Amino acid sequence: MNSGFRSMHPGVALLYYAGLLLFALLVFHPLFLATEMAGLLALLLLQGQGRLLLRGLPFILLMAASVALLNPLFSHRGAHILFYFLDQPITLEAVLYGLMMMIMLLTILIWFISYNYTVTTDKFMYLFAAAAPRTALLTLMAIRFVPLFQRRLRQITLIQRLRGVDTGTGSLKKRMRDGMTLLKVLLTWSLEEALQTGDSMTARGYGSTKRSTYSIFKADLQDKLVMLLLTVSGMVTLLFWLQGYGKLEIYPRMNNMDFGWQDAVMYGSFCLFVLIPAGLEGKEKWLWRSSKHSTYPSDILKKTGTRSMSYRSQ
């Protein structure tokens, strides 16, 4: 499960996703947005998460399409009027703007899917703990309680049914009262256990000195290299954006798209930024595929075979 981009240091993933989100919001240009979306899609597909994508697709498309349709209906800015709809002018600019919004929304929604898949809770908490260790610890302990309470509540519901406490039967008032009883049982029980948990924490020296943090993640050379590449390409893109490149002006009047060398350089470094993870993932895929087909590279096995035979013949 953990291979390629997903197995990299959480810092790399954080940098990548932060950069992508920033660019999705800043760089208002169809080419850039489409590239970003393609990069994310390629990453997800290479990670074998097509199913995950497919499941979210109806919602994503609905959201995106409604933005594309609604924008021209409500915004009438722009110089090129295409036609009139219910006495309202529909302008070319508004339609294009709506389409741009659609792409942007699509990108961000796919970003979320990819982010959720790659940056799991423990990675997030690791990053979070670096910034705020105490809060992170509390959050982690609290997170554990959610499934724990669910399991306990299920048990309580089952057993309390034996004494007539059941939220499934009776009048609304009784059901509400029973629900409260169940929660009360859960709360008393959990507080009781929490006291023991507290004992166990103090017994193990909680709060006796300044805490250190153990980390299961280690940054290796590749992590550092990718981090550097991402930073450089991201910075270059950002610098060009600050110079005013990579912006498409639609309102109040659409300009001609002229694509100079500056835009080309910016696009190049942006492509590098977006496609690094997909590239890593692709490399991983290729590695396994090729190693499956190729024969064992070393001939040690053969050698021992002949040697033992020759030994025997002696």
Next chain:
Amino acid sequence: MLCGPSGSGKTTLLRHLKRELTPVGTFSGTLTYRGQLVSSLPAAVAAGEIGMVFQNPEAQIVMDTVWHELAFSMENLGIPPAVMRTRLAEICGLFGLEPLLYKSVHELSGGQKQLLNLASVLLLQPKVLLLDEPTSQLDPVAAREFIMALQRLNEEMSVTVIISEHRLEEVLPLADRVLMLEEGKLLADAAPRLFARYAGSGELTSGQYYLPAASRLYLSLSPEADSAAPENIPLTMREGRRWLHSLTEGAEKAAAAAGSIADREDQADQANRANRANRANRADHAPSPKPALAPNAHARIDSVTAASAYSPEVPSTLSNRPDSAEFPAAAAPLLTCREVTFRYEKEGREVLRKLSLTLKQGELLAVMGGNGAGKSTLLHVLNGLLKPQRGKTELAKGRTTGLLAQNPLLYFSYDTVAEELQHMGSYAGLSPEGAEREIEALLEVFRLREVLQSHPHDLSGGQQQQTALAMMMLMKPDILLLDEPTKGLDPAAKDRLAVLLQQLRGQGATILIVTHDVEFAARHASRCALLFDGGITAEGTPAEFFSSNYFYTTAVNRMVRDWLPQALTMEDVISLWPASAYRS
């Protein structure tokens, strides 16, 4: 090892030794650790060098993944990451935790959780380890594993272990010292054999509860128990069997010499001789093991012939267990389930698979089985809380069932025991006066009168269980379904529970218990069944059931099976042994 009934102050004593957990109250006297007052120890030493593991495996866990839980204690003491990594690697190697490292804590079994708790404490490299009934919530297999881990720590790392425990069969032979507490007073402080000696000589009769089967058998069978030298008292199964071998062998020789033995005195005399011979054997043993081996081999042959000689008569002498005779197999079936199949989720494993079981009027059926065999699920299905996907459970007309779940806390929702009972009474549809009368009667039976105004959570485990059981009894169920009723109870509380169950049976209740407790089932059940792979694989009266098992049987049976294959309990052996000695 610390022993004593619950409420004798074991936990309080242990908590005093762990400074962070010292109970609130007035304290006098001094407590020192390596010559330094415990209260003046530096925080890191107090937390790190004295480690403690508690009873409830679940409640001690703080984090949600195994690696984080393990790291938690080290993080607290500010240990640098590189050191943490090494220590973690070591401990994972020692306990085989590596495959679990990235698992979520709730996926672990109870035994694994408790090992995790132990490992987490050990990461601080304690010199003293305090354990407060650490295996009371575990099944026998997990408990044994846990105790073996402790033994390794003690022997290989020479960690001082102070453990309070009810599971004596395994722990007592390992202990260097046994302390017995009662009502806050230290009754005994001795090496295990000496402790057994005290318990046997009448100076400390309540100590008998806390001896392993071998010692108890020795003390009640051996005629010289009162004067036996402590080093002769067997503690383990192996020592017990060796002693029995020497006993039968000696008896045989004497019988051959004297021709016939008529009364018990003679036999006692003989056993004396046997024991002397035994001691002589042991004396031989020390310089050269060779001559000592021969009589042992000889004894084994003797014992086989002895066993074959009298085994046909055994069933008739096993009359001290009335149940098998009192309730003939022809009694009306009360609850039957026919080819029941159950799983929790559509894609899940079949927990119960084509399981058929019949419960008859007046029985006490004990269903046994390993962890996760589906014992609790079976009870829920029998009670109607869960509907099986296939098959049928049938309850005789007009009969009801009452379920006592493993965790009695699930039943309580009011502030006092009295309120709990009153509300249950009104749910059961009793009139206030009727409920009053019923509750009065139940308080008497369950001995709950003194805790009537307490909060249910403040009671001891045994009392909580009895309160929940009393609540169920208000519904007047014909069939009681009890889930692990002996879990976490001390020996005295177990005996009280047994008396209670027999009393309820006497009033016409039919009882089904699921349990890990082989000794309890052997002693008190009228029928036993084994749940394995989703179905009932073996069933029969305790004598039939256990004597055909090799591993899954009582400690006493394992010890005496060469001579008395059907004897399961101390009482069986005591009543049968003189007769067999006489015969041989």
